Structure formats: structure tokens, C-alpha cells
Amino acid sequence: MGEVEYAKGNQRDLCLPATKNIILTSIIPQCKTQTMKRSLILTAVLFFIINASAQEKLSQDSVTAKDLKEVLVKAFEQHSKLLNTPASLNYIGPSQLNRFNNTSLLPAINSTPGVRMEERSPGSYRLNIRGSSLRSPFGVRNVKIYYNNIPFTDPGGNTYLNQLGFYNFQSVEVLKGPSSSLYGAGTGGVLLIESVPNEWKPGVALDFSGGSFGLVNINANLRVGQPSFQNIINFQHRESDGYRDWTNLRHDVFIW
Numbered sequence: 001m002g003e004v005e006y007a008k009g010n011q012r013d014l015c016l017p018a019t020k021n022i023i024l025t026s027i028i029p030q031c032k033t034q035t036m037k038r039s040l041i042l043t044a045v046l047f048f049i050i051n052a053s054a055q056e057k058l059s060q061d062s063v064t065a066k067d068l069k070e071v072l073v074k075a076f077e078q079h080s081k082l083l084n085t086p087a088s089l090n091y092i093g094p095s096q097l098n099r100f101n102n103t104s105l106l107p108a109i110n111s112t113p114g115v116r117m118e119e120r121s122p123g124s125y126r127l128n129i130r131g132s133s134l135r136s137p138f139g140v141r142n143v144k145i146y147y148n149n150i151p152f153t154d155p156g157g158n159t160y161l162n163q164l165g166f167y168n169f170q171s172v173e174v175l176k177g178p179s180s181s182l183y184g185a186g187t188g189g190v191l192l193i194e195s196v197p198n199e200w201k202p203g204v205a206l207d208f209s210g211g212s213f214g215l216v217n218i219n220a221n222l223r224v225g226q227p228s229f230q231n232i233i234n235f236q237h238r239e240s241d242g243y244r245d246w247t248n249l250r251h252d253v254f255i256w
Helices: 030-060 179-184
Strands: 007-008 011-013 089-092 116-123 125-131 142-148 171-176 189-194 204-212 215-226 229-241 248-255
Touching: none
Parallel strands: 142 189
Antiparallel strands: 007 011, 089 171, 116 125, 171 189, 204 215, 215 229, 229 248
16 A cells, blocks of 8 residues: 655645545544644633633622512501512502602503503593593593592592692502402502601601793692601692693692
């Protein structure tokens, strides 16, 4: 047996044995094998360096744990935890109410799945829970609303939310589905509104905000007494020229 010679330019490669039926594409020459080994070793070294640096960075990062406060709901008169209440219930607290603007409740209420609140004209609201107001083109109907455990809905099933202002809401509990029938005949659901903060602190608060189109929003709040005997005097004033004709608004609310 001799040697098979094949030329690469002016060089001669003697890496292959001389046979007649040899398949050149199935045999890797020794010179190419060494090149592949070097590439594999270099890739493994780079992977080890990157992995080690990533683990070192992860060990330097500090993960801090923060305990969240328990949310107690007053639905069904049980004062139980939200996670332990077997009903379709959503709690809207002060943090969610203050997350948006302080002139309207629409963004906070509409963050609840299955609930749609509209303000078609200034001071005119429409509330829809799971399609309860399909037959009501305006107003709040077929939804029971309680304000500090006092029925706010009239005997005819109408609720006039324009009698309240933004600062009269400290928390809202939304009950959907058949579980809301505990509070009376309401095909859509129930809204439980609380105006008293969970932590009582006597004092005085004054808020003022303004905006475009002549928007002025003022709130004055006075809290006196003790936790067992509380007195809250609140006055709200909101006015706006509106962004189109016939949408000017003046809204004054005084509650004691």
C-alpha cells in the first residue's frame, strides 16, 4: 500500500492512507482534529469564566423580604381575612384609591374585574357589575350600596353617587355574583363604602389641587374625639369649566 497524495496549492497532505474505495468526506484529517479540540477547549474555558462571574454577582445581590399587612374585609359581617372569604370579593384600599387622581373614583373602581363605572357627563355616574346595567342607560341601578353599613340605595333601587366626593371613600369592597343577595335584592352586586380610616388619628387635613380647563379641587377635613367616640367633619369643593361646551361642573359636599 502506498500513500494517497492530494494537493492544496503547492503543498502535499499525507494524512490519509492509500485505498481505492476510500470516502474522503467521512475521515477527518489529523490536522483538522487538533483544530477542533483547541476550539472546544477554548469554548469550555470561556463558559466556565462567564458562569463563575454570574454566580459571584448573584451572591452579591441581597434579597429583602417585606411582610404585607393583613386585609380584613367586612363582607357578610364576619370581619375575616380576604383570602379566607369564600366569595367573589375585591377590596379597594387607600393605596389603590390614591394611586390615580383625587377627583374621580372611576380608575380605582374599574381596576376590579367584571366592574365597569362610567361618568358620561360631570357628576352623572353609571355602574355595571357583570352586566347588571344592560337595561339602564344611565344612573346606578340593580346594585346595592352601603355607606358605613347604612343603606345608601333608595327603595326604588337607585343610588345617587354624586352626593359623595372622592374624599368620602377610605375603602370599597365589591361583592359580585349570588353572594351579594345577603344584602338585599341586587342582581348585580354590592358596594360597601367606608369613610372612616382604619387607624384613628385626630387632626386637621387640607388638600388643594388644580388643573387645566379651570379645575379646582379643595378638601378640608377635621377629626376630633377618641377611637370610641369619633367626629369627622369634611367639606369638599370641586369645579371645572370642562373641555367642551355644557360640561362645566360645581360640586360641593359637606358631611359630618
